[in-house]
Every structure is written in structure tokens, then in C-alpha cells.
Amino acid sequence: MASSRVTRSLAAAVATVALALAALVLPLPTGAAAAGAHEITLDARMFAFEPGRLRVNQGDRVTVILHSTDVVHGLYIDGYNVDIIAEPGRPAQATFTADKLGKFRYRCSVSCGAMHPFMIGELIVGPNIPFGRAVASLFIVAIGSIITLALRPITH
Amino acid sequence: MSLPPTTRPDSGWRFDLTSIPLVNRILRWRPLQFTLVLITLGFFLLAILTAFFGTPAGNRNFSIIFVWIVWWALVIILLIPALGRGWCAICPIPAPGEWLQRQSFVHPRRRTLWTLGKRWPRRLKNIWIQNFAFLGVALFSAIILTRPLATGAVLLLFIVLALGLSLIYERRTFCRYVCPVGGFIGLYSMTAPIELRVKDVEVCRTHDTKECYLGNEQGFGCPWLVFPGSLTRNTYCGLCTECLKSCTMNNVAINLRPPGTDLLVAKGRRIDEAYKAFIMLGCALVYSAVLLGPWGVLKDAANFASLPTWLLYAASFLAFNLLVIPGLFFTATSASRQLSGLKQIKPKQYLIDYAYTLAPLGLAAWIAFSLGFVLVNISYALPVIADPFGWGWNLLGLRDVPWTPIVPAFVPYLQVPVLLAGLAFSIHTAWRITEEQARQRTLQAVLPIATFLTLTTLAFIWLYLG
Numbered sequence: 001m002a003s004s005r006v007t008r009s010l011a012a013a014v015a016t017v018a019l020a021l022a023a024l025v026l027p028l029p030t031g032a033a034a035a036g037a038h039e040i041t042l043d044a045r046m047f048a049f050e051p052g053r054l055r056v057n058q059g060d061r062v063t064v065i066l067h068s069t070d071v072v073h074g075l076y077i078d079g080y081n082v083d084i085i086a087e088p089g090r091p092a093q094a095t096f097t098a099d100k101l102g103k104f105r106y107r108c109s110v111s112c113g114a115m116h117p118f119m120i121g122e123l124i125v126g127p128n129i130p131f132g133r134a135v136a137s138l139f140i141v142a143i144g145s146i147i148t149l150a151l152r153p154i155t156h
Numbered sequence: 157m158s159l160p161p162t163t164r165p166d167s168g169w170r171f172d173l174t175s176i177p178l179v180n181r182i183l184r185w186r187p188l189q190f191t192l193v194l195i196t197l198g199f200f201l202l203a204i205l206t207a208f209f210g211t212p213a214g215n216r217n218f219s220i221i222f223v224w225i226v227w228w229a230l231v232i233i234l235l236i237p238a239l240g241r242g243w244c245a246i247c248p249i250p251a252p253g254e255w256l257q258r259q260s261f262v263h264p265r266r267r268t269l270w271t272l273g274k275r276w277p278r279r280l281k282n283i284w285i286q287n288f289a290f291l292g293v294a295l296f297s298a299i300i301l302t303r304p305l306a307t308g309a310v311l312l313l314f315i316v317l318a319l320g321l322s323l324i325y326e327r328r329t330f331c332r333y334v335c336p337v338g339g340f341i342g343l344y345s346m347t348a349p350i351e352l353r354v355k356d357v358e359v360c361r362t363h364d365t366k367e368c369y370l371g372n373e374q375g376f377g378c379p380w381l382v383f384p385g386s387l388t389r390n391t392y393c394g395l396c397t398e399c400l401k402s403c404t405m406n407n408v409a410i411n412l413r414p415p416g417t418d419l420l421v422a423k424g425r426r427i428d429e430a431y432k433a434f435i436m437l438g439c440a441l442v443y444s445a446v447l448l449g450p451w452g453v454l455k456d457a458a459n460f461a462s463l464p465t466w467l468l469y470a471a472s473f474l475a476f477n478l479l480v481i482p483g484l485f486f487t488a489t490s491a492s493r494q495l496s497g498l499k500q501i502k503p504k505q506y507l508i509d510y511a512y513t514l515a516p517l518g519l520a521a522w523i524a525f526s527l528g529f530v531l532v533n534i535s536y537a538l539p540v541i542a543d544p545f546g547w548g549w550n551l552l553g554l555r556d557v558p559w560t561p562i563v564p565a566f567v568p569y570l571q572v573p574v575l576l577a578g579l580a581f582s583i584h585t586a587w588r589i590t591e592e593q594a595r596q597r598t599l600q601a602v603l604p605i606a607t608f609l610t611l612t613t614l615a616f617i618w619l620y621l622g
Contacts, residue, residue: 079565
């Protein structure tokens with residue numbers, strides 16, 4: 001009896017890990033929304049970007065114009081090959097295609113003061129499937145953990 | 157001195173690392189701890205010097221990069237998960253006071269310590285001071301983490317406090333009752349796969365001389381004021397290995413074990429430790445939003461842009477950590493108590509018992525948060541090695557190495573598995589705590605706790621990916 005519970009519990013644990021991994025990495029068909037073009041003005045000041053969050057769709061052509069309102073600031077976008085520098089009164093711009101889904105942080109890339117490492121904004125390229133995958137994995141792990149534990153032999 | 161029953165209160169396999177001759181020889185080598193502390197003390201002193209005399213630009217100053225990125229990553233991502241209180245064994249902060257007490261660097265020369273030897277007040281024999289000290293440091297974190305002078309002042313304050321307390325109070329009173337870092341290392345060390353324990357409690361019970369606590373020619377008495385024979389949790393054992401050296405019965409072992417074993421030990425659970433778990437989880441959430449989030453208004457408030465906004469931030473920060481998180485968890489434990497039908501257990505005790513389920517998720521949350529800035533900023537370490545003060549030196553030719561974030565777009569894909577592992581570990585702990593207390597209706601008891609843990613993890617995932 002106990003050994004069959006151990007087997008079932010182990011199977012549940014393995015299934016949980018497999019399903020959670022599958023939810024994170026298995027390819028999904030994504031509906032191709034019509035690609036658009038965005039011209040976004042981004043104001044940089046110590047120690048924040050305005051707007052702090054940008055939302056575009058996958059495939060959109062995005063032009064970012066970086067204005068610095070106090071000192072020299074940079075704009076580095078994680079996962080995209082964007083790294084520009086703007087001085088006060090001298091904006092800089094970069095254009096890229098938002099071809100990767102998910103949330104990407106953009107950061108100041110020029111040391112601008114004490115809180116410089118935390119001068120961060122967020123670019124969300126929708127649909128935000130990576131977030132959906134993570135949430136699916138979360139619930140798989142939560143439910144799977146409970147099923148695994150419920151199936152194992154009671155220990156006192 | 158009370159001794160626990162001879163039967164082990166914990167369970168699971170153990171592997172005694174001291175059974176490996178080389179490991180045993182290294183751990184018993186008296187200069188080991190002194191040598192390691194000397195190295196960390198060197199870094200520590202350089203951090204203080206660069207903090208006070210170096211450039212005020214944080215990312216060009218050794219103190220900021222080495223304390224808050226290199227040291228922090230070492231402690232939270234590697235040392236605590238692997239070795240529990242391993243850092244405490246080599247921490248330089250209590251070293252000057254301890255050396256002064258002992259009048260020796262390596263070998264025990266005298267039985268009495270050079271100190272007034274007063275006992276820490278009974279009502280302070282808990283970790284409330286550590287809780288509030290951590291909250292104090294966390295409240296000013298936007299300043300301390302980014303300004304070399306503030307970092308230097310904090311480090312200097314710690315070392316002066318540790319030295320002063322060692323002159324007045326017995327042994328490592330600072331580490332045991334005051335150090336804000338030691339408080340959370342103690343909590344999370346319970347999740348570690350390593351422990352220092354006696355091999356046979358019965359040997360300690362019948363051995364009268366208690367060298368492990370009092371010291372002898374081979375080793376100092378336990379600096380952490382712990383009697384190894386009664387150790388059932390890692391929380392207050394600093395892994396200094398003095399008892400391993402002083403035990404004439406060869407009865408002390410350093411074991412590998414199933415991670416998280418201590419979280420199931422009912423003896424010693426307290427409300428101050430429960431609050432440590434709430435505070436650490438709450439601070440990880442606040443840090444993730446304020447420091448890694450996109451909200452300029454939060455960064456401004458935390459960074460003292462104006463006094464009124466900072467006061468509002470401080471009040472919200474304290475309320476979130478001391479009231480909101482404990483309140484939400486109390487709601488979960490009340491629902492659990494209701495569903496399990498265990499009305500005979502007082503609500504406060506029920507809350508304390510289950511607060512330990514927050515330790516694995518809390519540690520995972522801190523690791524995930526740390527991955528978010530360590531990988532992006534670790535490349536600053538090379539230029540500050542070349543030019544620690546920011547004075548224009550170019551040692552090893554590394555000064556002009558550019559800022560190079562390491563796999564920044566991949567960081568969320570590291571954070572999610574870490575958080576999910578922490579969640580699974582925490583749910584497992586909740587289940588085992590229920591079982592260990594022989595409670596019926598395990599599933600009903602665990603569901604509200606698991607819901608709280610899942611929603612908390614969801615909040616982190618939303619902050620990192622949503």
C-alpha cells in the first residue's frame with residue numbers, strides 16, 4: 001500500500017515538473033496582429049523614465065526618441081540591440097522592430113547619479129505570452145505540489 | 157542547561173562531512189577561520205576606506221559594488237542556500253571585538269575573556285532588535301545602497317557596535333541579538349542542506365565538563381552562547397566549528413541533510429522569528445517594486461526627493477511589512493485553523509507555526525530579486541578592482557572595461573524557476589508542519605496557506621514579467 005502511494009506520489013511530482021516546464025517552453029501558435037509603427041518620446045530624468053512603461057505589439061516598428069531633462073542619460077533595452085545617449089537639449093533616437101514577446105527592461109546606460117543602476121523602465125511587447133506561461137507554470141506547480149503531497153505516505 | 161530527548165526531533169538522512177579525513181583535518185585546523193576572516197577583513201577595510209575617501213559615484217566606488225553586488229550575491233545566491241550561516245563563520249565585523257576578548261588571534265590562551273562579561277538582558281534575548289535594525293537599513297536602502305558615504309557609515313557603525321558590545325557583554329552578543337544581517341541569515345539557514353549537530357545527545361548528557369560551551373586548550377567556548385548538545389536548528393549556530401575542535405568526545409559532526417529540516421522543528425518557534433519571515437518577504441516585494449520597477453514616483457520617495465513623500469513612503473513601508481503581510485497571513489492561518497477544526501490551538505501559535513513555511517519562498521524571492529540587478533551590474537566589479545577609489549588608477553588594465561549586462565533579457569527565465577522552486581518547497585514545508593503535528597484534515601489545513609504562498613509568488617512574477 002505504502003509503496004504504491006510512493007510510486008503515485010513520484011509520478012505526480014514528475015508530471016508536475018514536466019507540465020510546468022512544458023508550459024514555460026513549448027512553442028505556441030501566436031496570432032499575427034497587423035504590425036504598426038510607433039514613435040515614442042521618452043523623457044529621462046534622474047532617476048526615472050517617463051513614461052515608465054511602453055506597450056507595443058509584436059512586429060511593430062518602434063522609434064524611440066530619448067529626451068534628457070537634466071543630465072546625460074542613456075537608453076539600453078534588454079534583449080534589443082538599442083543603446084543610445086541623449087544630452088539635455090540634444091535628443092537621440094533609435095528604431096527597432098519589436099520582434100520578441102514579453103517584458104524587457106530599459107535602463108539608463110550612462111552613470112547619471114546615485115540611483116543610476118535603478119533607473120529602469122519596462123517595454124512590454126504583446127501579447128505577453130511569457131507572463132502567461134509563467135502564470136500557468138505557477139498554478140501547475142502549486143496544484144501539482146499539493147497532489148504530490150496528498151498521494152505520499154503519511155509521515156509522523 | 158536543559159537537554160532534549162535522546163531521540164532526534166528531526167528526520168531524514170545525514171552524511172557526516174567530518175567522516176571525510178581531509179574535510180575533518182581542514183575543519184579542525186585552528187588557523188582556518190582566522191585566515192578566512194583576515195581575507196574578508198581586508199575587503200571590508202578597503203570598502204570602508206573607499207567609502208569615505210573614494211569617488212561619490214556609486215558605480216565607480218569599490219564599497220558600493222563589492223558590498224551590495226559582489227558580497228550580496230555571494231551571500232544570498234550562494235552561501236545561504238548552500239551553507240546556511242557559512243558567512244557568519246568568516247564575517248569580519250565581530251572579529252576585532254572577538255580577538256580583543258580572547259587576547260588571541262588563533263589559539264586559546266586563557267579561560268576567561270577580556271570583557272565585562274555582562275549577560276544580555278533577558279527581555280532582549282530574541283531577534284526583535286535584529287528585525288527593527290533590518291527594517292531601519294531597508295527603509296534607507298535607496299540611500300545606503302547607492303551612496304558610498306552611507307555604506308561606509310553603516311559598515312563602521314556595525315564594527316564599532318560589535319566592538320563595543322564585545323567589551324561589555326559576553327561572547328558574540330552582537331551577532332546573536334543585534335546584527336540585522338545575522339537575523340535573516342539565521343532564518344534562512346534553516347533551509348540549508350547543512351548542519352552542525354552532536355552525533356549522540358546521550359554522550360553530551362553524561363559528559364560533565366561541557367568543553368564545547370566553556371572552551372579548553374583545543375577550542376574556545378561557543379561564541380554564539382549555544383550548547384551544541386541542545387542544537388536542533390541552525391538558527392543560532394554560527395558554524396565557527398569551535399565545538400568541533402574542543403569536543404574531547406569527538407561527538408560533533410557537520411552533516412549534509414535534507415534541506416529545510418529545521419523548519420519542521422516545533423521547539424523554539426517564536427513570534428519574533430515569525431515576524432522576521434514576514435519582514436523579509438515584505439521587503440523583497442517592496443524592493444522589487446521600488447528598485448527594479450518602472451515607477452519613478454516610488455524611486456523618488458525612497459530616495460528622499462522630499463521629506464513629505466519620504467515620510468509617506470516610510471509609513472507605507474512599515475505598515476506593509478509589520479501589518480499588511482502579517483495580517484494577510486493571519487487571514488490564511490485563521491482560515492486554515494477553521495478548516496482543519498483545530499480550535500484548541502491558539503490563533504497566535506497557529507500563525508507562528510506556519511510562518512516558517514515562508515522561509516523557502518522568502519529566500520527564493522530574495523535570490524530572484526538579486527538576480528535582477530546582480531547579473532546586470534556585476535560588470536562594474538572589474539573597473540572598481542582597477543580603480544577602487546575612482547581616483548584614475550588602472551590596476552590590471554581593467555579600468556575602462558565597459559558596463560556589460562550579462563544576459564539581461566534572460567534574467568526573468570532564471571527568476572521564474574527559482575520562485576517556483578521556492579513555492580514548491582514552501583508548500584511542502586506547510587504540509588510537513590501539518591503532518592508533524594499529527595493534524596487531521598491535512599489538505600484542508602494546507603489549502604489556505606498554499607493559496608497565500610501562490611498569490612505571493614504571483615505578485616513577484618507579475619513584477620518581473622507582467
